[in-house]
Amino acid sequence: xxxxxxxxxxxxxxxxxxxxxxxxxxxxxxxxxxxxxxxxxxxxxxxxxxxxxxxxxxxxxxxxxxxxxxxxxxxxxxxxxxxxxxxxxxxxxxxxxxxxxxxxxxxxxxxxxxxxxxxxxxxx
Numbered sequence: 736x737x738x739x740x741x742x743x744x745x746x747x748x749x750x751x752x753x754x755x756x757x758x759x760x761x762x763x764x765x766x767x768x769x770x771x772x773x774x775x776x777x778x779x780x781x782x783x784x785x786x787x788x789x790x791x792x793x794x795x796x797x798x799x800x801x802x803x804x805x806x807x808x809x810x811x812x813x814x815x816x817x818x819x820x821x822x823x824x825x826x827x828x829x830x831x832x833x834x835x836x837x838x839x840x841x842x843x844x845x846x847x848x849x850x851x852x853x854x855x856x857x858x859x
Contacts, residue, residue, distance in 0.1 A: 736755065737752065737842050738750065738755070739752075742850050745769070746768060747771070754800075756802075758793075758794030758802045758803055759803040760803075766827055768854055776824070776848050777823075780818060783824045783838035784801075784838065786807065790806050793805065804834075810834065810835035812836040812837070813834045814839075815839050816840050822838050823838070823840075
């Protein structure tokens with residue numbers, strides 16, 4: 736159960752698997768690439784989570800996965816993580832995006848991180 740994400744034009748397009756989508760009450764998330772401020776891969780999935788209050792649409796299965804929104808002082812984070820897998824962490828500029836951070840378990844986090852870095856801040 737992994738999240739599918741790709742760069743689509745000027746946006747990051749994220750599709751949640753059906754179980755996570757039901758838990759988070761959201762199937763697709765779109766974030767403009769202009770809003771991306773930092774991209775990294777976190778080897779320990781739980782370190783991608785910030786301290787915060789679970790939102791109304793946050794669910795988890797202990798030791799297996801978590802999906803939904805975490806609310807904290809900087810805004811809201813969308814998490815869709817599978818335990819034991821590395822996490823792609825995308826920090827976003829809040830005025831341009833509904834979320835402050837996306838924390839995702841994707842099939843190739845290093846490849847997507849490289850693509851996001853290249854596309855979001857191309858060399859001139």
